Amino acid sequence: MNLIRFSMSLYPRHPNRWREEPYYSDIKAMALTGYRVDSGQHYKTMVDVGDKCWVILTHRDVESPTFGMITFVGNDHVEWFDADSREEAAEMMRAAQEARDRGQPFLPPSHTRFSEQPGNPDSVPPAE
Secondary structure, X not given: OOOEEEEEEEOOOOOOHHHOOOHHHHHHHHHHHHHHOOOOOOEEEEEEEOOEEEEEOOOOXXXXXXXXXXXXXXXXEEEXXXXXXXXXXXXXXXXXXXXHHOOOOOOOOOOOOOOOOOOOHHHXXXXX
């Protein structure tokens, strides 16, 4: 399945407008729809403001990710997992697909999923 980037570019004069309601709830809903493939198309939702970029997840936003993967870790809860390289990200994606094929959850054992995101109120990990 191909992954399409659904991106929104915003005016630098109002860099945080996307975090305000009603926009933020709509952006989060779009993100979940893309991850679930409800629309028939799989996409990830991103917000670009100037030279900054955020991947929008269901429970937090990840600023300027380089390498990694996104996968479901619970009902309607997707998470970003950092990788050190494109190859490592590809290996994690293969392992995640194999786990899904077996009907099992996937959490990379050697990776943290809650990297601190300065200035991001959604970067606090949810209670386990």
